[in-house]
Amino acid sequence: MGEEVKGEFEPRIIGFTCNWCTYAAADLAGTARMKYPPNIRLIRQMCSGRVDPLFVLKVFLRGADGVFIGGCHPGECHYMTGNLSARRRYSMMKKLLESVGIDPKRLRMEWISASEGIKFSDTVKEFTAQIKGLGPGPFRHIETEGKEQK
Template sequence: MADFEPRIVGFLCNWCTYAGADLAGTSRMQYPPNMRPIRVMCSGSVDSVYLLRALLEGADGVFIGGCHPGDCHYVSGNYKARRRMVAFKSILRSVGLDEDRVWLRWISAAEGRKFADTITAMTDELKRKGPSPFREQWDV
């Protein structure tokens, strides 16, 4: 499993986390290239169907990055994203799936370091966990 490289699908809010990722890049911070970023306008705009589709298609992890609570560009999108994540994880637990493959984190445009550290930590944890069972489970 030493050569296992996790695939992470990331949904990054345009106003905070995506800018944070940009800052990490322009500051030449090193972090694992395992996440495929998708820019979205708000963490609150990411419907669960997209998280589920990534997971069922065999992504090893799904990441959502949003503005810190109180800082949402649209005032309350991240609070709604937070509630939706509570429901999402409750459903994963209830149906016997691994909720720890899904990460929601608040990362501001100024937090390039936090972004790099978070992606590093998530990649490390997924390496420990190993590949998602949905890489093999095709009859979904």
């Protein structure tokens, strides 16, 4: 994390975004020159339903401070019900994180359609501020190995 200013905590947030909506919204936010914190790293998925709970867990265990999932509004899923499954998994994950002792507030989900660039940048601002308030994630000290685990 070369860009971190020494002394101040800069959260590392991983965002799983749906190709058809939130990823496009992020793109829109970018082309419209909207400002939002650079703490979020987006990983494009074809659908929020593709976000396996294991992705979230692995990301936390590898040192992320927060995880964001962005999907299409209910009823607008490109694959009909992918986002509905995602919402169920997200609800389960909140409780799972709480059961093992990871603050569930570190996980956030939001519906952001392709036209909602402002909502995307606002959400990222808000979430980054929230994670900053919570402090470093429980596995932040772990150095990522930077190579594919086999």
